[in-house]
Amino acid sequence: MQKIPFSLAQPGMILARDVIRADKPNGPPICGKGLVLTESLIERLANLEVQSITVHGNPLGIDGVKTLEEDLESLERRFRLVSDDPLAEKLKNVYRDYLVRTSGD
Amino acid sequence: MEDFRNDFRNFILDTRTLPTLPGIVSKLNSLVENSKSSLQEMARLVSSDQVISARILRLANSPSYGFYRVSTISNAMILLGVDVVKSLILSSSIFEIMENSILGLWEHSLGAGVAANIIAKRLKLQECEEISTAALLHDIGKVIIRLKLEEEYEMLLRNNEEKGTASDLIERQNFGTDHAEVGGWLAQNWNLPEKLSVPIRFHHNVDETEIHQVKASVVHMADVLIRASGFSRGGDTCVPRIQPTAWNRLGLNDSILSEIVEELEDKLVDVKNFSMEIHATDDRQT
Numbered sequence: 385m386q387k388i389p390f391s392l393a394q395p396g397m398i399l400a401r402d403v404i405r406a407d408k409p410n411g412p413p414i415c416g417k418g419l420v421l422t423e424s425l426i427e428r429l430a431n432l433e434v435q436s437i438t439v440h441g442n443p444l445g446i447d448g449v450k451t452l453e454e455d456l457e458s459l460e461r462r463f464r465l466v467s468d469d470p471l472a473e474k475l476k477n478v479y480r481d482y483l484v485r486t487s488g489d
Numbered sequence: 490m491e492d493f494r495n496d497f498r499n500f501i502l503d504t505r506t507l508p509t510l511p512g513i514v515s516k517l518n519s520l521v522e523n524s525k526s527s528l529q530e531m532a533r534l535v536s537s538d539q540v541i542s543a544r545i546l547r548l549a550n551s552p553s554y555g556f557y558r559v560s561t562i563s564n565a566m567i568l569l570g571v572d573v574v575k576s577l578i579l580s581s582s583i584f585e586i587m588e589n590s591i592l593g594l595w596e597h598s599l600g601a602g603v604a605a606n607i608i609a610k611r612l613k614l615q616e617c618e619e620i621s622t623a624a625l626l627h628d629i630g631k632v633i634i635r636l637k638l639e640e641e642y643e644m645l646l647r648n649n650e651e652k653g654t655a656s657d658l659i660e661r662q663n664f665g666t667d668h669a670e671v672g673g674w675l676a677q678n679w680n681l682p683e684k685l686s687v688p689i690r691f692h693h694n695v696d697e698t699e700i701h702q703v704k705a706s707v708v709h710m711a712d713v714l715i716r717a718s719g720f721s722r723g724g725d726t727c728v729p730r731i732q733p734t735a736w737n738r739l740g741l742n743d744s745i746l747s748e749i750v751e752e753l754e755d756k757l758v759d760v761k762n763f764s765m766e767i768h769a770t771d772d773r774q775t
Contacts, residue, residue, distance in 0.1 A: 435755040471731035478746045
């Protein structure tokens, strides 16, 4: 699966994660994972100003999205030198929450 | 050690060693100083150089500013301001080097520009465009060090990658100066306004500046955020310490940070895409 800018959304792509409104990140999803994109759905999502979506496959040909475990592991690795810094710890927790919340697993 | 430091200073002062500075900048400067000249005149001058215009429009349309579809130089001047356009002209040759040879740093810089823009807008700060520009330019010192030392510098960074030592520390240990100081010298040498040169100079030690501390704090946080997100690498893979002065000065807290991260992660998809499109275009042209 891969996170792509919404401008590249094409009919036929399959959502790999729920779509959440950018202006209401904690609100309910507006589109469930597994849904196949259609012209009209893309138009409706565009009207809701969706910025990016995560779809199955690897349409952009760059690195795909990693699993939550892999993401959390590399997060720990990036923060390994600042484990004694309370502010960096806060940031790490914000990132961990973000990764868990958006993983859809 | 002091010799090394002086070497860098002289390297920057010696204009022959740097990528050519477009003569258009000195003409633009005299227009800016003349209070009678209009924005239209300035825009006409810049537009007369097609290569430079194309580069400016490319940067003005980058996700770092978030306007999109800036199609003319006079639009760019109105939206970004003359100071920003001037600094983009000056840096465009440096960016060219970054784009082509230090892809990681180029993406890191674009990402930092985006992050700074998001922070500045979220905190309702003034001069968002200047702050984005300072973040976009915060690591130009690295390009200068690389220009001067070439492989030696890269080997040094590569050897330290595993240990995760911050690049500014390695630079100070080996050359008696670091990319922030070198970048600051360059910005001064270019006569960039202090609101741009100060954040570049102090993005690793915000508490050492008394002026433009808020802007320097935003650039510092933008740099930290991009490393925290794991988005591209500018020679550093590890998240640095967050400077308490920057955190307090900006009045950050968990919930603001969380909103910023949410928006940033969304935008970074655009940045990746932008950088890939540029390289695809360049490949077709060459």
